[in-house]
Amino acid sequence: MAPQSNKQWTVNGTSGFDALKFNENAPIPKLGDKDVLVRFHGASLNYRDLIIPKGQYPFPQRDGVVPASDGSGTVEEVGGQVTRFKKGDEVVTLFNQGHLGGSLNPTINETGVGGVIDGTLRQYGKFDEQGLVKKPKNLNFLEASTLSCAGLTAWNGLYGLESRALKQGDWVLTQGTGGVSIFALQFAKSAGATVIATTSSAAKAETLKKLGADHVINYKEDTNWGETARKLTPDQLGVHHVLEVGGPTTMAQSLKAIKIDGVISIIGFLGGVKGDQPTFLDCLTNICTVRGVLVGSRLMFEDMNRAVEANNIKPVVDEKVFSLEEVREAYEYMWAQKHFGKLCIRID
Structure with a gap:
């Protein structure tokens, strides 16, 4: 059966972490021909996510956006013209959905997940098939959810x-x-x-x-x-x-x-x-x-994932993992710098 409801967070305003709002019955996104519906199992937070509700992020953002760029899950459904993925594939989100290769430009900069495009702090998310990559086989969903921003940014810094x-x-x-x-x-x-x-x-x-x-x-x-x-x-x-x-x-x-x-x-x-x-x-x-350096392209992401698999690189995940309902507590925990490595959210 197709999913009927969608738990998700949104960022409404710039008053701080109280701008984070939880909705237990949000609609399931409707797919276009080139879209993929992802059922998320894990997400991770970045410093960027903490400063967006505080009004301190210097790049494009949209009020009411679903926060967080980083997430990993399973393909639940695909549009009629999707060729890159099929139901059951395990995937990870691309930070800038339009950055497939080459250099950034102002248009690509308007495609940031969790800033302009709805992000990963929800059960189900819709993405263009070009804005996803295959999950490395050696990682679980929480580990894979850390790659989209921090992993790819580090890779770009060393190889870009x-x-x-x-x-x-x-x-x-x-x-x-x-x-x-x-x-x-x-x-x-x-x-x-x-x-x-x-x-x-x-x-x-x-x-x-x-x-x-x-x-x-x-x-x-x-x-x-x-x-x-x-x-x-x-x-x-x-x-x-x-x-x-x-x-x-x-x-x-x-x-x-x-x-x-x-x-x-x-x-x-x-x-x-x-x-x-x-x-x-x-x-x-x-x-x-x-x-x-502003993260990196999908081609870089795919290169990085090959290295992650070949060298069995395991992302460092903080020992404390929060549930989707505990997102505001996770923001507070990370803001207090209590974490080591990546802070993850488990999504059922």
Whole structure:
């Protein structure tokens, strides 16, 4: 029997987490010829999801949208002209539904799931067949639900600039223990790179070492961690890649760590946007490439999934998993930074 009801969350306004509204009897989306109906089994949260209801997200969004970009589930039904999927296939959502390959453009930027297009915090969701990928066979639904944003962003940061793509023997600097940083650590190690990770506690440092980090620097104890990272590299020349998640507050240290002709991929601004920060001239004086990264394309996603399967890479999921009804509590938990790795929502 076709599903009759759909539990889902929406973001109504920008008053904070009380803008999250739960509906236990929302309609099931109706399919067009090229659409796929997905029954979600897992979703995961990103920092982006937390700041959208607070009115702090700098990219396009729509009031009343179903939140969250990341989700994994089973194909429940397909439109009459769908060729990429069939009922029963296990799939994962693409962050920007229009970003199939190549570069972003303003039109593609208007296709963000959980921002403009209804997202994954619901039981059933409709997507164009081009906006989904096959789930890696080695992952369960919760693990797979972490790939759409954090996983693909990390992959883009390491491989998206083809002329400087990560290769065996490179050195990589990651920051913290959020989803992107841990994925970057795992991808870099599977490629034969050396990884320097930063963190704020001894306990997290031990976990990073267990995940494969070759060196860990406590940035609270060592405020000049960028220079320390550089000194760890051969001949103290610096690292080839930095995954920059802190933003303006950490960029000065990233510039101290980077090698000549290295790449700093700016992923986010977890450290805030105020305060002193480097200028464009610092890119010249450090002779490096600084690039902004906004997730990645479907072609990148498929490349990443092949690597995930080939290397049996397992995303790090926080030990606490929330139900769909507990989404607001999950937002609060993540905002308080109680999570390690990706925070997941189990959807029945």
